[in-house]
Amino acid sequence: ENNLLQVKDLHVSFSTYNGEVKAVRGVSFDVRKGETVAVVGESGCGKSVTSQSIMRLIPRPPGVFKKGEILFNGKDLTKLREQEMEKIRGKEIAMIFQDPMTSLNPTMTVGRQIMEGLIKHQHLSKDKAKVRALEMLRLVGIPSPESRINQYPHQFSGGMRQRAMIAIALACAPKLLIADEPTTALDVTIQAQILDLMNELKEKLNTSIILITHDLGVVAETADRVVVMYAGKVIESGTVEEIFYHPRHPYTWGLMGSMPRLDQTREQELNPITGTPPDLLSPPKGCPFAARCKHAMKICTQEMPETTVVGRDGFHQVACWLEHPMAPAVEPPAEVVG
Ligand code: SF4
Ligand code: MG
Numbered sequence: 001e002n003n004l005l006q007v008k009d010l011h012v013s014f015s016t017y018n019g020e021v022k023a024v025r026g027v028s029f030d031v032r033k034g035e036t037v038a039v040v041g042e043s044g045c046g047k048s049v050t051s052q053s054i055m056r057l058i059p060r061p062p063g064v065f066k067k068g069e070i071l072f073n074g075k076d077l078t079k080l081r082e083q084e085m086e087k088i089r090g091k092e093i094a095m096i097f098q099d100p101m102t103s104l105n106p107t108m109t110v111g112r113q114i115m116e117g118l119i120k121h122q123h124l125s126k127d128k129a130k131v132r133a134l135e136m137l138r139l140v141g142i143p144s145p146e147s148r149i150n151q152y153p154h155q156f157s158g159g160m161r162q163r164a165m166i167a168i169a170l171a172c173a174p175k176l177l178i179a180d181e182p183t184t185a186l187d188v189t190i191q192a193q194i195l196d197l198m199n200e201l202k203e204k205l206n207t208s209i210i211l212i213t214h215d216l217g218v219v220a221e222t223a224d225r226v227v228v229m230y231a232g233k234v235i236e237s238g239t240v241e242e243i244f245y246h247p248r249h250p251y252t253w254g255l256m257g258s259m260p261r262l263d264q265t266r267e268q269e270l271n272p273i274t275g276t277p278p279d280l281l282s283p284p285k286g287c288p289f290a291a292r293c294k295h296a297m298k299i300c301t302q303e304m305p306e307t308t309v310v311g312r313d314g315f316h317q318v319a320c321w322l323e324h325p326m327a328p329a330v331e332p333p334a335e336v337v338g
Helices: 047-054 082-088 110-121 126-139 158-170 188-205 216-222 240-245 250-257 298-302
Strands: 003-016 019-032 036-040 063-072 093-096 176-180 208-213 225-230 233-239 307-309 317-319
Touching: 003 047, 003 208, 019 036, 019 047, 019 063, 019 208, 019 233, 036 047, 036 188, 036 216, 047 063, 047 176, 047 208, 093 158, 110 126, 110 158, 126 158, 158 188, 188 208, 188 216, 208 216, 216 240, 225 240, 225 250, 233 240, 233 250
Parallel strands: 036 208, 036 225, 093 176, 176 208
Antiparallel strands: 003 019, 003 063, 225 233, 233 317, 307 317
């Protein structure tokens, strides 16, 4: 069994005054040992809710776990008692966020924050934890760790804070790291350094990574596989090569077409997908992309297309009526396939 994580038919809603917002509607995907899976899509597509569900960080209420399984090393996380989940969180599954200040404790030195997990989860002595904390600071590329270890988060620059957060997350060598827009707030140079760092750590520690992002450049740099989400559903998934070079879903075509390319002029670059995603208070019963899709057919608004395996490697899956044998042949737009 090479799968570290299997998310199966996950449904998560939020109760609001207006009714039930069905944020995640039957999401399934796997993460194998040592691989990076990017989850991409516009804001509100359910990618953050999915990752927070894996960590069981959705506040209930207003969050409601409707159904599904989240198998981590074969154990269903949705069925664990909070006490058991606490042992997994931070130790076996760690998370980093876009804004390090939301997860760093401003009143505690960075060193103490790295040491805490080591003392709590790995039962290290204070001295041993400190040695390990220094190692981690060095590993994430923080200069002069001996003096930095006693500093507070506000004494770190934005990029350094991000590194500190990664050091905390990885100190206990988690099997799975969930990174939600980890570089969005950083400038391009530091962003590249953090991504290199994550790739390096993945190699060194064999950590699996779920990378939540809307930045396809970041995906190309780091991911092995891509899961494309739209309106609370996975509409396409596959290897980076398949998704970037042979995308099959019209929404993915739109995403790829909106990616800036070196050979394009500024004017051609702007190729957003017009329209907005459906209201998840009352999601459409057919394909959620139908209202924005150039290729929508009658069936698209009537019935949700099934997920079909396409391509040759067996991993590429797409949920679109165009894959139906009776559908008309539609070619991806030229700007997508080059
Ligand atoms: Fe477009 Fe229909 Fe495919 Fe949805 S199912 S993406 S509406 S062609
Ligand atoms: Mg988000």
